[in-house]
């Protein structure tokens with residue numbers, strides 16, 4: 604694994620900023636740990652968290668497959684990992700995407716509506732995505748609304764599948780919330796199982812599968828507090844066949860966005876540190892409404908408060924507000940950590956046309 608000191612040294616010696624650094628050695632060790640904690644559960648990595656090809660290749664030996672949410676992700680994952688098992692989910696799949704899934708040998712389709720089912724070419728192995736009225740404790744994001752189907756929609760789909768040769772109902776897919784800790788996830792899993800097993804049995808599904816989704820908590824205010832995979836693995840039931848599809852909790856910890864200070868100024872009593880680049884390269888703090896965790900690599904001893912901003916002409920371009928920092932000058936280097944998931948790939952890169960970051964992979 605890359606020791607923090609080695610990452611620091613690498614980051615301060617880069618030729619140019621901003622830059623993304625992916626710690627592939629750390630990612631590999633983390634994925635192996637998760638794999639070991641969940642020996643009986645299939646793990647599909649949710650590519651939308653970070654579809655970088657090197658990340659996919661690093662994860663591949665430690666996961667059972669990849670979950671994709673669009674034809675674009677599907678094409679990319681199939682090209683990057685030709686032999687991987689793929690599950691295809693997401694609302695609003697087009698007829699072209701469904702045909703592509705068939706063509707590229709997708710392992711499971713997560714059907715989101717009766718209309719989508721009617722457009723699905725066979726043969727296909729299907730999980731129906733259920734939108735269940737379950738209690739989720741303390742979720743950061745609740746995935747209800749347009750996702751999946753309520754009981755009448757599920758019943759309608761099961762009825763149609765029974766009349767459609769080549770379409771095989773294999774189980775239920777659920778992704779109900781994100782930001783849950785292990786006990787809350789287990790509580791949710793038990794509720795899902797209690798609902799799904801009788802329903803699947805009533806619809807004649809033998810060897811049912813449950814895909815419990817992703818959403819394992821990542822705490823940006825406490826980078827060392829990780830999701831408790833041990834507890835989660837020990838608490839999951841042995842049957843039926845279980846699959847999960849984590850994204851953020853797998854890759855978030857293994858990316859850094861590193862940049863340097865361009866200017867420091869105090870205006871009307873507030874100190875701003877202006878950094879090269881901006882939240883159009885790392886949108887995570889804006890979308891999540893948090894201070895992105897960071898390390899100042901070229902100075903020590905936090906001594907005063909400042910707001911860390913980028914080069915964008917908008918007051919929303921804030922990485923971290925009113926945080927303790929050392930005395931900073933132009934040229935100092937800052938690494939925003941926890942930038943390995945929903946970071947570069949969700950950002951609005953073209954806004955203001957700044958140079959794009961360079962990408963570096965530490966093995």
Ligand SMILES: *Cc1c(COP(=O)(O)O)cnc(C)c1O
Pocket residue numbers: 649651652670692693778781782816817818819848849850851852
């Ligand atoms: C986004 C998503 C995931 C991954 O969620 P994380 O919070 O990144 O773990 C898994 N499944 C589905 C259906 C999703 O939409």
